[in-house]
Amino acid sequence: MNAKKANNTGSLKADVVVIGSGGGLGAAVAAAEGGSSVILLEKEGITGGWTRQANAMLAVESPLQKRQNVTITADDIFKRFVDYHHCYRINPRVVRAYYNRSGDTIRWLEEKGVEFELQNNAVGLAVVHMPSNMMASVQNALYHSAQKLGVNILLHTSGKKIIRKKNGKVAGVIAIKEGEEFEIQTDAVVIATGGFGANRELLKKYCPDYYDDMQLWTWPPHFEAHSGDGIYMAEEIGAGMADWVPIYHRAAPDFGGYPWKPNIPWSLNGRMMWVNKKGKRFIDEIGTPVMYAGNILFSQPGKLAYALFADDLVQFTESEGSAETGLGRQKHSKLGGGVIIAKPVPVTGLREKLEILVDKTGLKIADSWDDIANWIGCDPKVLKAEINEYNSFCDKRHDAIFVKDPKALIPLRKPPYYGIRIYGDVGETLGGIIVDENMAVLDKQANVIPGVFAAGVVADGHQGQTYDHDALSGSAVGFAVVSGHIAGESAARYIKTINR
Secondary structure, eight states: OOOOOOTTTOSEEOSEEEEOSSHHHHHHHHHHHTTOOEEEEESSSSTTGGGGGOOOEEOSSOHHHHHTTOOOOHHHHHHHHHHHHTTOSOOHHHHHHHHHHHHHHHHHHHTTTOOEEEEOOTTSOSOEEEEEEEHHHHHHHHHHHHHHTTOEEEETEEEEEEEEOTTSOEEEEEEEETTEEEEEEOSEEEEOOOOOTTOHHHHHHHOTTOOTTOEEOOOSTTGGGOSOHHHHHHHHTTBOBOSOOOEEEEEEEOSSSSSOOTTOOGGGGGGSEEEOTTSOBOSOTTTSOHHHHHHHHTTSGGGEEEEEEEHHHHHHHHHHOEEOSOTTEEOOGGGOOSEEOOOEEOOOSHHHHHHHHTTTSSEEEESSHHHHHHHHTSOHHHHHHHHHHHHHHHHHTOOTTTOOOGGGOOOOOSSSEEEEEEEEEEEEEOOOBOBOTTOEEEBTTSOEEEEEEEOGGGBSSSOOSSOOTTTSTTHHHHHHHHHHHHHHHHHHHHHHHHTO
C-alpha cells in the first residue's frame, strides 16, 4: 500500500507504535522503559483518552494497601470476579493477570509522583485507588514520563492499518494525520484505541445486548472518537474476535442528556416505583441499581420503563435528604456482611427543579394517575392497581413481591404525581480483540500474532456480561492502565527477542 508523507511527520520509524493513549499511554511508557523506541498515536488533541475522565482504579496488594494494613488479596478479588460472572464470557487468565499486576502498577505510578487515597467501594472493600485529581493525575504523570523517555507523541493522528510481512511479523503502521496517510516502520504495535460505543455498525455485529433505539452517551468529551478503529485494524490482520462483547450500559433517566440534569438526585430512583409500558411493576428498584437494571429493562415491552413517585417523595427528600449511594446493597459474604446505608444528602428546592424539566425531557407531572397512564400508554386501571398494591406494601413496611428494603418504601398518594422515562444506553464497550495474559493478540486459531498487542477496553476477556459496579467499580479503568503496563512490557520484550 502506498502512503504519502503527512505534514510534519518526516521519515518515521520506531520499535513500537502504540495506537491510542488511554491505556496506551501506559503502554508507551512501559515499552520505552523496556528500552524500545516508541511512537504514540492519538486521534484527539490531548492524550489520555476516556481514562482521563474516570474517577479511580481498582487494585489489590498495592503498597498503599500494605501501608494501611489492608489484607484483601488478589485471590479474594479474583474469586469475587469469577463468582459474579460464573466464568461466563471472561478469560480467567486475562483477569488474573490484571489483578496480579494491579498492585505493582500502583507502585509504578507512585514512583512517577501519583498520590492515591484508598477508599471503600459500595460494598465496603478497600480496593478503590483514588488519585488526587482523579485519573487525570495518572494520565498527566504518564504523559510527562513519556516525554522524558523520548516517546514521539503524534496528536490528531489515528491508525488505519497494520502492515505485515509475508512471515506474519509486523512491518509498519499506516496512520492518518490531517487527512493524509503516511507509513511508520515498526516491529511491534499496541492497539489501545478504546471501545466502539459510538459505532452502531460494530455494536450490531458484536454486542447482542444492543438494539437500534439504544441511546449513545453524549457526556464524555469527543465520544464520537470511540469509533472502533482498533477493531477494524485487528479484523484485517485476522485477529480472533469475541462473538459477544459486553456493553457498559445503564437504565438511564431521560433528563435530556447524560448523566442527568444538575441537582436532580437520580439515586431517588431507589425510592421510586418502576413500571413497564404495560403499567406493571417488574423490579426491586433499589436492590437492582441502574447499572444492573439495564438487563431486566431490555426484556420489558419496548425496552422502556417509567419511574413513578408522588409529592410524598418530594417532601420526604426535601426534609430528610437523599442517600446518594449504597442503600440496600450487601457486602460480599466472604469479605463481610451487612447493609451499607449512605449518609443522607440534603436536597432543597427539588419541586422547582423538577418543574423546570417538564416538556423538555422525559419527565411528566400530572394531577391524576390517569394522566400519567395516558402518557405511558398503559391501561389506567392496571397502573392504579399496581400503585395501590405498592402503597399497601409501604403501609405494612414489607414488599411482599420483590422484598424491597423497607427504608426505601415511600408511598405514592399526594399529588402532583411524577413519571420519568427510563431507557437503556451504551456507555462503552468492554472487549473485542482476543488476547492472552501478556496482552498479545491471538488469531482465530488462538495463535499469537507476532508483534501485535492490545490494551484497555478494546482487549477482550476482562469483563463479563454485566459490569460489577458494587464490588469491582474501577475495574474497567484499572484494567486499561494495568493492561497497558503489561502490553508495553510485552512489546519491549518482543523487540529484544527479534533483535538478538
